[in-house]
Amino acid sequence: MASIKPTPDLRPARLNALGEFAASIAHEVKQPLAAITLNARAGLQWLDQHPPRVEEARAALRMVLEASTAATAMVRSLHGMACQAAPERSVFVVNDMVRDVLQLLRAELRLQCITVTEDYGPDYQLNADRVQLMQVIMNLILNAIEALRDIHDRPRTLSLHTGLDGDALCIRVADNGAGIPPALAERIFDPLFSTKPGGTGMGLAICRSIAQAHGGGLRSDNARPHGAAFHLSFKEYTLWTPSRS
Numbered sequence: 001m002a003s004i005k006p007t008p009d010l011r012p013a014r015l016n017a018l019g020e021f022a023a024s025i026a027h028e029v030k031q032p033l034a035a036i037t038l039n040a041r042a043g044l045q046w047l048d049q050h051p052p053r054v055e056e057a058r059a060a061l062r063m064v065l066e067a068s069t070a071a072t073a074m075v076r077s078l079h080g081m082a083c084q085a086a087p088e089r090s091v092f093v094v095n096d097m098v099r100d101v102l103q104l105l106r107a108e109l110r111l112q113c114i115t116v117t118e119d120y121g122p123d124y125q126l127n128a129d130r131v132q133l134m135q136v137i138m139n140l141i142l143n144a145i146e147a148l149r150d151i152h153d154r155p156r157t158l159s160l161h162t163g164l165d166g167d168a169l170c171i172r173v174a175d176n177g178a179g180i181p182p183a184l185a186e187r188i189f190d191p192l193f194s195t196k197p198g199g200t201g202m203g204l205a206i207c208r209s210i211a212q213a214h215g216g217g218l219r220s221d222n223a224r225p226h227g228a229a230f231h232l233s234f235k236e237y238t239l240w241t242p243s244r245s
Ligand SMILES: Nc1ncnc2c1ncn2[C@@H]1O[C@H](COP(=O)(O)OP(=O)(O)OP(=O)(O)O)[C@@H](O)[C@H]1O
Pocket: 027, 139, 143, 144, 147, 175, 177, 178, 179, 180, 188, 189, 193, 194, 195, 196, 198, 199, 200, 201, 202, 203, 204, 205, 227, 228
C-alpha cells in the first residue's frame, strides 16, 4: 500500500523567520524614527514662534531628512540580507568608518558621561558593505552605552581598538560595565534574546550575520577588570597606501 507522506508544516518556521525579520526592521529603524519625531516636533515649534524662526526650522527639517535617509538605507540593507543579496561592497579604510560611527554617537556618549579611548592601528582597508558595518559598530556601541547606564561607582569608559589579531583584522569594542554572565555567553547572539525590558534582542544577531556574510566573525568575552568586549574580525583586508598620482 502506498504510504502518504504528511507534508511538513512549514508555517511555524516561516512565521518565526518573518517575526525575526520584522524585529530586525523594528530594531534598526527605532533610533532614526525617534530622531524624526523629535526634529519634526521641534520644527513645528520653531514655525509657531512669533515671528517664525525659519533658520532653526530648516535645521530641524534637515535632521529629519538625514534620519529618514539613514533609516531607508538600513531597511534596504536588511532587505538585502533577508533576500540573501550579496553585500554592496566598496573599498574603505576601517579606521575612518569607526570614526564616522563614533561621530554620530558623540553627543549621546557625552550626555551619558562616558569617556572614549581610541586606539587605532595602521589604516587597513576592507572590501565590504560600509553601511552594514557601520550598523554593526553602532549596535555594539549602543549596547555598551546601555550596559554603562547602571554603573555609578566608577568612571564609565568605552574603548575602541583596531589592529591585527593573529592574521585577522580585528575591531574591538569594549566597555567597563557589568560584563556578560558566562551562562549567557553564546545565547546573547540568538535572535530575540534580550535581558532588557524594551529590547528586541536582534542587535547582536544582526551584527553576527553581517560579519558572517562578509566572511568574518563576531565573538565576545569579558574585559578586565570589568565589562564586555566584542571582537569583530575579518580574514581579508589590505593595507591602505597613499596613491602616488
Ligand atoms: N556590552 C554589553 N554588556 C553586557 N551585556 C551585553 C552587552 N551587549 C549585549 N549584552 C547582552 O546581550 C543581550 C542581547 O543584545 P542585543 O543587542 O542582541 O539585544 P538588546 O540590546 O537586548 O536589544 P536591542 O538591541 O533591541 O535594544 C542584551 O540583552 C544583553 O543581555
